[in-house]
Amino acid sequence: xAKKNNSxxxxxxxxxxxxxxxxxxxxxxxxxxxxxxxxxxxxRAPHLDIPSRSLSNVRYNSSKRFIEMGSGKNRRELFNxxxxxxxxxxxxxxxxxxxxxxxxxxxxxxxxxYLLKHTIEGAREETFDDQSDCDPVIEDVEVTLNTLxxxxxxxxxxxxxxxxxxxxxxxxxxxxxxxxxxxxxxxPSIVExxxxxxxxxxxxxxxxxxxxxxxxxxxxxKFWRKHDCILTHGGGQPPRGVRRLLHRLNHELQLPVYCLxxxxxxxxxxxxxxxxxSINLAYESRRMAVPNARYVGLRSKDYERCGLSPSVTINLSxxxxxxxxxxxxxPWFEKxxxxxxxxxxxxxxxxxxxxxxxxxxxxxxxxxxxxxARLNDQDFLD
Amino acid sequence: xAKKNNSxxxxxxxxxxxxxxxxxxxxxxxxxxxxxxxxxxxxRAPHLDIPSRSLSNVRYNSSKRFIEMGSGKNRRELFNxxxxxxxxxxxxxxxxxxxxxxxxxxxxxxxxxYLLKHTIEGAREETFDDQSDCDPVIEDVEVTLNTLxxxxxxxxxxxxxxxxxxxxxxxxxxxxxxxxxxxxxxxPSIVExxxxxxxxxxxxxxxxxxxxxxxxxxxxxKFWRKHDCILTHGGGQPPRGVRRLLHRLNHELQLPVYCLxxxxxxxxxxxxxxxxxSINLAYESRRMAVPNARYVGLRSKDYERCGLSPSVTINLSxxxxxxxxxxxxxPWFEKxxxxxxxxxxxxxxxxxxxxxxxxxxxxxxxxxxxxxARLNDQDFLD
Numbered sequence: 001x002a003k004k005n006n007s008x009x010x011x012x013x014x015x016x017x018x019x020x021x022x023x024x025x026x027x028x029x030x031x032x033x034x035x036x037x038x039x040x041x042x043x044r045a046p047h048l049d050i051p052s053r054s055l056s057n058v059r060y061n062s063s064k065r066f067i068e069m070g071s072g073k074n075r076r077e078l079f080n081x082x083x084x085x086x087x088x089x090x091x092x093x094x095x096x097x098x099x100x101x102x103x104x105x106x107x108x109x110x111x112x113x114y115l116l117k118h119t120i121e122g123a124r125e126e127t128f129d130d131q132s133d134c135d136p137v138i139e140d141v142e143v144t145l146n147t148l149x150x151x152x153x154x155x156x157x158x159x160x161x162x163x164x165x166x167x168x169x170x171x172x173x174x175x176x177x178x179x180x181x182x183x184x185x186x187x188p189s190i191v192e193x194x195x196x197x198x199x200x201x202x203x204x205x206x207x208x209x210x211x212x213x214x215x216x217x218x219x220x221x222k223f224w225r226k227h228d229c230i231l232t233h234g235g236g237q238p239p240r241g242v243r244r245l246l247h248r249l250n251h252e253l254q255l256p257v258y259c260l261x262x263x264x265x266x267x268x269x270x271x272x273x274x275x276x277x278s279i280n281l282a283y284e285s286r287r288m289a290v291p292n293a294r295y296v297g298l299r300s301k302d303y304e305r306c307g308l309s310p311s312v313t314i315n316l317s318x319x320x321x322x323x324x325x326x327x328x329x330x331p332w333f334e335k336x337x338x339x340x341x342x343x344x345x346x347x348x349x350x351x352x353x354x355x356x357x358x359x360x361x362x363x364x365x366x367x368x369x370x371x372x373a374r375l376n377d378q379d380f381l382d
Numbered sequence: 383x384a385k386k387n388n389s390x391x392x393x394x395x396x397x398x399x400x401x402x403x404x405x406x407x408x409x410x411x412x413x414x415x416x417x418x419x420x421x422x423x424x425x426r427a428p429h430l431d432i433p434s435r436s437l438s439n440v441r442y443n444s445s446k447r448f449i450e451m452g453s454g455k456n457r458r459e460l461f462n463x464x465x466x467x468x469x470x471x472x473x474x475x476x477x478x479x480x481x482x483x484x485x486x487x488x489x490x491x492x493x494x495x496y497l498l499k500h501t502i503e504g505a506r507e508e509t510f511d512d513q514s515d516c517d518p519v520i521e522d523v524e525v526t527l528n529t530l531x532x533x534x535x536x537x538x539x540x541x542x543x544x545x546x547x548x549x550x551x552x553x554x555x556x557x558x559x560x561x562x563x564x565x566x567x568x569x570p571s572i573v574e575x576x577x578x579x580x581x582x583x584x585x586x587x588x589x590x591x592x593x594x595x596x597x598x599x600x601x602x603x604k605f606w607r608k609h610d611c612i613l614t615h616g617g618g619q620p621p622r623g624v625r626r627l628l629h630r631l632n633h634e635l636q637l638p639v640y641c642l643x644x645x646x647x648x649x650x651x652x653x654x655x656x657x658x659x660s661i662n663l664a665y666e667s668r669r670m671a672v673p674n675a676r677y678v679g680l681r682s683k684d685y686e687r688c689g690l691s692p693s694v695t696i697n698l699s700x701x702x703x704x705x706x707x708x709x710x711x712x713p714w715f716e717k718x719x720x721x722x723x724x725x726x727x728x729x730x731x732x733x734x735x736x737x738x739x740x741x742x743x744x745x746x747x748x749x750x751x752x753x754x755a756r757l758n759d760q761d762f763l764d
Contacts, residue, residue, distance in 0.1 A: 105602060105745045108595035114741045117693045126693055157594050157617075159541075161568040170563020181552020182577055186543040186568035189598070195564055212539050213490035216571070220487060235539075311499045311508055359496045363487045 019194045021151055022101050028145040029098045036091070047077040048090055051143045051283065058282040060331040065291035067277040067332075069143070085125075089137045090144075092116050092127055097141065100153035106190060109135055112154055143283045148192075150244070155189035160242040161212065162187050163219050164230030169197040177230065182219060187232065189241040191248065198253060203230045205256040206249050207371070210236065210270060210297075214260070214355050214366070221367040227375070230255070237270055243288040246274065250290045257290050258380065260371060263298035264314075264352035265323035268343070271295050276332050295381040296374045298353045300345035306370070312360050313351035321347065338381050401576045403533055404483050410527040411480045418473070429459040430472055433525045433665065440664040442713040447673035449659040449714075451525070467507075471519045472526075474498050474509055479523065482535035488572060491517055494536055525665045530574075532626070537571035542624040543594065544569050545601050546612030551579040559612065564601060569614065571623040573630065580635060585612045587638040588631050589753070592618065592652060592679075596642065596737050596748070603749040609757070612637070619652055625670040628656065632672045639672050640762065642753060643679035646696075646734035647705035650725070653677050658714050677763040678756045680735045682727035688752070694742045695733035703729060720763050 018026065032048070039046040050073060051057070057072035078087045096116045100106060107115065113134040118127055128134045142149050149156070161184035168175045170188070177185050188195070207229050209215045215233035218224070224231045230249065234242040249255045259274060261267035275293040277285030302308065316324075327333060328343040346352065358366045374380060400408065414430070421428040432455060433439070439454035460469045478498045482488060489497065495516040500509055510516045524531050531538070543566035550557045552570070559567050570578070589611050591597045597615035600606070606613045612631065616624040631637045641656060643649035657675045659667030684690065698706070709715060710725045728734065740748045756762060 100745070103745060105599075107599065107741065107745060108738070110595060110736075110738050111599070111741045111745075114694055114736075114738050115745065117742065118691055119693055155595070155598065158543075158565070158598075159617075161540075168563070170565055173561040173563040175561075175563055175565075179555040179557075180567075181550070181555040181557055181570070182572065183540070183552055183557075183568040183570040185562075186565040188563070188565040190564065213492060213537070216537065216540075217487075217489065217493070235541075309500055311501055312496055354492075354496075356490070356492050356496050359489065359493045360499065363482070363485060363489060363493075363497065 016102070016104055018101070021192060021194050022104075025145070025147050025151045026098065026101055028147060029094050029101075032094055032145065033091075045077060045079045046087075047075050048087060048144065049073045049075055050090070050140050053139060053143060053280075053283070055279065058279050060276065062331075064286075065276065065332070066285040066289035067279060067282045068285055069282045086137070089127065089134070090140055093134070093137045093141050094145075097152040097154065106153040106155055108155055108157070109138060109149075112138065139281075146283075148244075148284060148287055149240070150190040150192050156240045158187060158189045158241055159235040159239050160187040160233055161185060161215065162230060162232045162245075164206075164224040165201065165203040165228055166198065166230050167200040169199050171195055174199065178225070182216070184215075184219065184231075187241050187245055189239065191241050191245045193248075196245070198248075201230075201253050201255075202228065203255060204228045205258060206230045206232060206246060207258050207260060207296075208232045208234070208238075208242075208246060208274070208293075209260040210234070210262060210267060210355065217364070218367050221364050223367045223371070227372070234270075238274065240284075240288065243274060243290075246290050246293075247288050250292060257293045258296045258375070259293055260355060260366075261295065261297035262352065262354045263300055263302065263346060264354070265320050265327055267297055268327050269323070271297070272327065272330060272332070296371060296379075298355055298357075299381075300342055300349055300353075302353060303349060303351075306358065306361065308353070308357060309360055312357035313349075313353060315351050316347070320352065336382065342381060398484070398486055400483070403574060403576050404486075407527070407529050407533045408480065408483055410529060411476050411483070414476055414527065415473075427459055427461045428469075429457050430469065430526065431455045431457055432472070432522050435521060435525060435662075435665070437661065440661050442658065444713075446668075447658065447714070448667040448671035449661060449664045450667055451664045468519070471510065471516070472522055475516070475519045475523050476527075479534040479536065488535040488537055490537055490539070491520060491531075494520065521663075528665075530626075530666060530669055531622070532572040532574050538622045540569060540571040540623055541617040541621050542569040542615055543567060543597065544612060544614045544627075546588075546606040547583065547585040547610055548580065548612050549582040551581050553577055556581065560607070564598070566597075566601065569623050569627055571621065573623050573627045575630075578627070580630075583612075583635055583637075584610065585637060586610045587640060588612045588614060588628065589640050589642060589678075590614045590616070590620075590624075590628060590656070590675075591642040592616070592644060592649060592737065599746070600749050603746050605749045605753070609754070616652075620656065622666075622670065625656060625672075628672050628675075629670050632674060639675045640678045640757070641675055642737060642748075643677065644734065644736045645680035645682055645684065645728060646698075646736070647702050647709055649679055650709050651705070653679070654709065654712060654714070658712075678753060678761075680737055680739075681763075682724055682731055682735075684735060685731060685733075688740065688743065690735070690739060691742055694739035695731075695735060697733050698729070702734065718764065724763060 036046045052072040052074050057070040061068045076087045077083050113131045163180050163184045164177050166177045212233050218231050246257050250257050277289040324343050333339045418428045434454040434456050439452040443450045458469045459465050495513045545562050545566045546559050548559045594615050600613050628639050632639050641653050659671040706725050715721045
């Protein structure tokens with residue numbers, strides 16, 4: 001039956017043949033441990049230098065065109081009453097990830113929390129009080145070791161589907177995304193090259209749509225077949241797996257990525273994260289951002305251009321107005337006149353427009369007229 | 383380019399070859415319209431009799447073992463000031479669904495709302511003020527015509543994935559669920575036999591797990607291959623498509639359905655809805671409930687039985703306690719002693735247990751020991 005691996009006593013796990021990513025991550029993890037041992041042997045107080053994830057250490061790199069972290073670091077010391085616990089937690093999470101890689105298994109952030117949660121021997125203290133205690137430590141380890149969470153064998157929830165003219169090898173299975181029916185291929189959380197390999201691709205571009213319901217319209221109309229493309233969605237703000245996959249499709253296969261999003265601050269923000277990365281996860285931009293992404297979503301001028309009815313507009317709320325102004329002042333939007341004009345026009349309109357509103361023209365207007373016209377005229381925002 | 387179908391003038395749409403479900407639904411829709419015409423011709427005030435969806439018209443049918451609607455109906459009249467608008471909305475939604483079926487297209491409830499929303503000619507009145515105005519009317523039409531939303535070509539959002547020893551035909555594509563890699567087949571919202579056909583099935587049962595993260599553990603460990611089964615999840619409370627698919631797998635292929643859910647009121651509730659249907663959507667139980675489903679989720683006795691650490695327990699909140707008592711008093715749980723004992727024990731424990739907590743034993747404990755032991759001992763709740 002099951003291997004009897006206790007989470008705290010896994011020294012006996014036999015070494016498996018590791019792929020190169022796992023070898024690299026493992027080296028980083030053991031490097032971290034070696035530092036501690038060597039500090040102890042030299043009679044020095046062990047410490048970890050954790051890159052700072054605070055706002056002040058995040059900046060927009062205009063040549064790379066994404067948000068990245070600065071070089072600021074915070075020292076975390078074992079022999080410091082206020083830091084000892086988080087020091088210990090950092091080492092504990094690292095050892096949990098080491099165990100996952102050794103066993104060639106992966107788990108969710110919740111799973112890792114449960115794997116490591118226990119009462120500290122001889123004390124009444126818990127390693128973690130709850131998951132919110134553990135999650136930031138996972139991010140600390142990611143950033144300290146310069147790895148992605150997925151490389152540490154920890155996954156986020158998966159959401160998002162894909163169809164189109166591409167064949168993948170996922171965990172050894174050949175997945176032909178042009179033969180996936182109405183449901184599509186469910187984009188997993190971990191899409192690193194060791195798990196998901198691009199096998200054959202005839203697509204000329206990727207159309208990423210915001211919502212699964214809009215994605216379904218495009219799939220039903222076999223848009224991807226007519227236009228030779230790949231069709232993805234991320235169920236709103238796309239999860240890590242979808243972002244990483246779009247990054248890989250763009251960087252490895254040189255496929256342009258077009259984003260069909262709503263004409264509202266939330267749509268703008270999704271675009272911003274897809275393209276430049278997010279402030280919270282700035283250390284991941286390098287592997288997730290798609291600086292060449294293009295916005296083919298609804299535009300503030302579409303009310304007039306498409307002759308939409310006032311019935312399908314939605315009035316901007318106070319929050320919408322505030323968010324829109326914030327987004328307009330992002331350094332990466334600030335100097336782009338078309339974006340400034342776009343946001344200004346939305347504020348002037350006083351309303352937002354969802355992609356679904358185009359259905360008031362006719363059911364397939366979005367797949368048969370709107371998007372083809374935008375692509376044909378190269379009419380998108382950068 | 384696009385067919386020029388305006389949503390309000392679609393009389394010219396050529397008739398397509400319809401499958402039998404579409405023919406049936408179409409007959410129900412035109413039957414509704416014919417009633418109105420005939421009332422008008424006889425100089426009578428047109429009305430609709432809408433089955434009542436109120437709590438008082440819902441009951442548990444202990445021989446069918448699911449929640450169903452009673453025979454109560456509400457009359458909706460055109461020549462009644464307080465009912466005229468909702469009468470008109472009901473007819474409008476019916477005509478929108480007719481258009482969808484005629485064009486062989488489907489849309490989301492949001493799409494249908496946009497399709498039908500407009501200012502009424504010669505008035506300042508909108509057909510619908512917002513979507514919450516339209517959604518209950520869709521349910522009215524479903525229940526009046528005795529159809530499922532999916533048969534009206536309206537879909538919910540899709541969530542949930544599947545892998546295992548089954549091959550489907552989805553919209554003409556053959557989907558071999560045993561070769562779907564780490565991502566799996568994304569379960570669509572519409573899984574009616576006209577869209578999703580069961581082609582070949584070697585599986586002996588279905589294991590439905592609550593969360594995608596747990597599903598992934600089972601998929602990584604290829605549980606479905608070892609145990610010859612189908613593995614599904616519904617991302618929490620399963621959406622309509624997942625429920626309907628489980629119903630079909632159970633009723634058409636006679637596969638037992640086992641549900642791996644958390645030992646908490648939410649897990650119990652998910653089980654209750656999967657098995658007996660929900661109060662809100664009682665009219666759908668007949669097509670969605672799985673009265674033979676079995677609970678193999680975490681049990682209140684597992685804290686002791688599995689030797690779990692107090693670290694992984696989560697204290698019950700006030701809301702949890704209230705919900706647990708409510709669930710214990712459901713007519714379909716009320717007379718089941720094992721369920722009463724189960725809920726009583728949880729309340730006595732004072733804590734709940736998530737499936738992920740088993741990872742504290744070891745990463746694959748749930749796939750290699752827990753579930754195999756439950757299945758082997760036929761140790762589940764009914």
